[in-house]
Amino acid sequence: xxxxxxxxxxxxxxxxxxxxxxxxxxxxxxxxxxxxxxxxxxxxxxxxxxxxxxxxxxxxxxxxxxxxxxxxxxxxxxxxxxxxxxxxxxxxxxxxxxxxxxxxxxxxxxxxxxxxxxxxxxxxxxxxxxxxxxxxxxxxxxxxxxxxxxxxxxxxxxxxxxxxxxxxxxxxxxxxxxxxxxxxxxxxxxxxxxxxxxxxxxxxxxxxxxxxxxxxxxxxxxxxxxxxxxxxxxxxxxxxxxxxxxxxxxxxxxxxxxxxxxxxxxxxxxxxxxxxxxxxxxxxx
Amino acid sequence: xxxxxxxxxxxxxxxxxxxxxxxxxxxxxxxxxxxxxxxxxxxxxxxxxxxxxxxxxxxxxxxxxxxxxxxxxxxxxxxxxxxxxxxxxxxxxxxxxxxxxxxxxxxxxxxxxxxxxxxxxxxxxxxxxxxxxxxxxxxxxxxxxxxxxxxxxxxxxxxxxxxxxxxxxxxxxxxxxxxxxxxxxxxxxxxxxxxxxxxxxxxxxxxxxxxxxxxxxxxxxxxxxxxxxxxxxxxxxxxxxxxxxxxxxxxxxxxxxxxxxxxxxxxxxxxxxxxxxxxxxxxxxxxxxxxxxxxxxxxxxxxxxxxxxxxxxxxxxxxxxxxxxxxxxxxxxxxxxxxxxxxxxxxxxxxxxxxxxxxxxxxxxxxxxxxxxxxxxxxxxxxxxxxxxxxxxxxxxxxxxxxxxx
Numbered sequence: 001x002x003x004x005x006x007x008x009x010x011x012x013x014x015x016x017x018x019x020x021x022x023x024x025x026x027x028x029x030x031x032x033x034x035x036x037x038x039x040x041x042x043x044x045x046x047x048x049x050x051x052x053x054x055x056x057x058x059x060x061x062x063x064x065x066x067x068x069x070x071x072x073x074x075x076x077x078x079x080x081x082x083x084x085x086x087x088x089x090x091x092x093x094x095x096x097x098x099x100x101x102x103x104x105x106x107x108x109x110x111x112x113x114x115x116x117x118x119x120x121x122x123x124x125x126x127x128x129x130x131x132x133x134x135x136x137x138x139x140x141x142x143x144x145x146x147x148x149x150x151x152x153x154x155x156x157x158x159x160x161x162x163x164x165x166x167x168x169x170x171x172x173x174x175x176x177x178x179x180x181x182x183x184x185x186x187x188x189x190x191x192x193x194x195x196x197x198x199x200x201x202x203x204x205x206x207x208x209x210x211x212x213x214x215x216x217x218x219x220x221x222x223x224x225x226x227x228x229x230x231x232x233x234x235x236x237x238x239x240x241x242x243x244x245x246x247x248x249x250x251x252x253x254x255x256x257x258x259x260x261x262x263x264x265x266x267x268x269x270x271x272x273x274x275x276x277x278x279x280x281x282x283x284x285x
Numbered sequence: 286x287x288x289x290x291x292x293x294x295x296x297x298x299x300x301x302x303x304x305x306x307x308x309x310x311x312x313x314x315x316x317x318x319x320x321x322x323x324x325x326x327x328x329x330x331x332x333x334x335x336x337x338x339x340x341x342x343x344x345x346x347x348x349x350x351x352x353x354x355x356x357x358x359x360x361x362x363x364x365x366x367x368x369x370x371x372x373x374x375x376x377x378x379x380x381x382x383x384x385x386x387x388x389x390x391x392x393x394x395x396x397x398x399x400x401x402x403x404x405x406x407x408x409x410x411x412x413x414x415x416x417x418x419x420x421x422x423x424x425x426x427x428x429x430x431x432x433x434x435x436x437x438x439x440x441x442x443x444x445x446x447x448x449x450x451x452x453x454x455x456x457x458x459x460x461x462x463x464x465x466x467x468x469x470x471x472x473x474x475x476x477x478x479x480x481x482x483x484x485x486x487x488x489x490x491x492x493x494x495x496x497x498x499x500x501x502x503x504x505x506x507x508x509x510x511x512x513x514x515x516x517x518x519x520x521x522x523x524x525x526x527x528x529x530x531x532x533x534x535x536x537x538x539x540x541x542x543x544x545x546x547x548x549x550x551x552x553x554x555x556x557x558x559x560x561x562x563x564x565x566x567x568x569x570x571x572x573x574x575x576x577x578x579x580x581x582x583x584x585x586x587x588x589x590x591x592x593x594x595x596x597x598x599x600x601x602x603x604x605x606x607x608x609x610x611x612x613x614x615x616x617x618x619x620x621x622x623x624x625x626x627x628x629x630x631x632x633x634x635x636x637x638x639x640x641x642x643x644x645x646x647x648x649x650x651x652x653x654x655x656x657x658x659x660x661x662x663x664x665x666x667x668x669x670x671x672x673x674x675x676x677x678x679x680x681x682x683x684x685x686x687x688x689x690x691x
Contacts (some may be wrong), residue, residue, distance in 0.1 A: 078562055104564035116559035118552045129552045132545065133564045139573065142544025143537055149544060156545075174321050196564055 025055030029092050031200045031232045038085035039076055046072045047256045054200065059226055059233045061247035065276060069256040070236045071113055074202050078110050079103040091199060105133060109198035111189040113205050119178030123169065123188055126177050127160040130195025135159065163191050167221065183214050194225065203235040207242050215239060219246050252276065329539045332622045333532065340528045355636060363632045364527025365589040368534045370612035370628040371621055372581035375538050378619035380574035381554030383462040385606050386469030390579040391586035392601035393445045394438035396476055398587025399514050400490065401437040402430045402521060403507050408488025427521045431591060435584045442583020443576050450575045454568060469606055477598045481508035513597040514590055522591035530588055534581050539621055541577065550574045615656060
């Protein structure tokens with residue numbers, strides 16, 4: 001197993017040096033491996049020295065208080081920002097200097113914290129955009145409606161409906177994406193990300209704004225997706241029931257640094273994590 | 286008949302009604318589904334049908350000699366404006382980039398198209414193999430010249446569009462509008478200095494930026510710098526070619542929008558960041574839309590120039606760009622059929638307003654403002670909605686009544 005040497009960043013507690021990759025994936029190359037990942041905006045270190053390893057079929061959580069830099073880590077992984085320090089290895093390949101679009105082709109797909117759907121397009125079209133690089137035909141056959149167009153469209157339609165059926169959304173295929181209810185929009189984002197055939201799925205607060213029942217369903221679905229597509233999932237979430245319920249490994253960020261790493265049980269009893277989440281109470285006294 | 290029997294009969298009757306309705310409901314739902322599924326295709330076919338119908342209507346009017354000469358002279362320019370509006374709609378409506386340099390591409394197309402057609406006129410004499418080839422096939426050589434000049438114009442305008450697109454598409458929003466406006470003017474100003482002459486015997490072309498460089502002997506000067514295109518005769522643009530170009534443009538734009546490429550273009554418009562993270566090369570798709578649009582604008586320019594014996598450069602100034610943008614905005618962003626209709630109506634309107642004499646443009650503007658206000662006012666919108674609802678209800682009731690009778 002390609003274990004990461006873990007460098008402690010926090011002064012208070014030594015971070016457990018065990019890797020969080022589960023036993024099932026032992027011996028396999030991690031799908032994502034970052035070392036000393038960091039970015040500076042001017043003088044501000046938004047993310048500093050983050051070391052992550054995610055196994056090929058692992059569900060991994062990234063948690064931390066607001067403003068800890070979780071979404072920035074996602075933006076670094078998907079190359080929305082270019083990291084100023086460190087490296088990102090995707091399936092063992094360095095992604096330095098790549099664009100967002102190239103990173104996606106390498107097998108990294110994401111959803112967004114504030115939903116970013118193609119609002120003026122139908123649900124099915126949204127999913128077909130995800131399939132853009134999977135099912136191809138050239139522009140020429142598109143304009144002159146050559147056989148390639150009909151075959152490609154048929155395949156895309158079928159695949160899109162298959163993907164939508166994961167979340168029971170096939171009946172919404174012709175609805176405008178912008179007119180869907182909030183929960184359905186979140187689910188559609190996941191379907192769209194899955195359509196790009198990723199090996200690593202990044203979910204940015206997938207349960208935000210969902211009621212407990214919907215969250216429960218989402219948890220089942222995330223596990224289902226992992227099993228069906230054999231992909232790794234890295235998720236940011238504030239809902240601790242979800243995180244503790246499905247994540248096999250958890251990484252806690254605070255002020256852009258990793259303060260703890262480990263299994264859900266380890267994290268729950270980690271004093272540094274408790275301090276990061278509840279520390280303000282002490283100060284208030 | 287006692288009460289019980291009456292009850293049973295009423296009961297049976299209601300049942301029969303329900304069954305009839307359910308039989309009718311199925312095909313209605315089916316029809317609705319088919320409409321939902323092929324909504325775009327139906328709209329497209331309707332657009333083609335409308336253009337073809339308009340063509341036949343005009344032809345019959347010309348035959349019956351009911352069309353005024355000034356209106357007849359407007360037919361080809363209207364075709365050119367429709368092509369321009371539809372192509373600009375691809376940039377502004379579908380790709381979401383506000384471009385104000387469309388007349389620039391039109392001018393590039395006009396110049397290159399005229400050069401191509403003049404060159405062919407003198408280079409291929411009536412004895413040349415090329416000429417005889419079409420003569421034998423019974424094809425008018427003027428038509429060949431027009432078609433080739435359209436292709437040349439499209440290619441050159443596309444190339445210029447690509448070159449301009451490289452720096453311009455890095456910008457967004459207002460900056461893009463300003464820079465395209467500037468580029469449109471730059472193109473026009475460069476072209477204003479250009480002199481082109483053709484050797485009447487050999488067909489050799491002579492390009493220069495200095496008027497005095499042109500040898501007067503045997504040469505015919507047909508692009509005269511600030512005076513623009515002159516002596517472009519005989520006119521080779523016909524209404525048939527114009528309608529053909531409109532249909533060609535509709536084919537390209539509508540099919541492009543509804544293919545893999547078009548969806549990608551729309552995705553880049555709706556949400557750039559999401560499109561990037563879905564693995565789309567945003568710049569590539571913006572460029573495809575921009576170049577296609579420029580290419581079609583060039584063709585429209587060539588058609589427009591071929592319809593007049595002389596065209597001044599000021600015809601291709603910012604005013605024309607704005608005029609085309611007005612067509613697009615009034616027809617609805619992303620609405621191809623709307624662009625076709627608004628380009629036609631707004632080109633005809635000044636003709637129809639001739640009675641107002643000096644106040645013509647004033648009335649034109651008032652009409653524009655009123656159209657925008659009226660189509661956007663909530664009262665009119667709700668009225669249209671109510672009419673639609675009423676029609677639906679009437680249709681539905683008729684159906685059930687028929688069902689009950691049968």
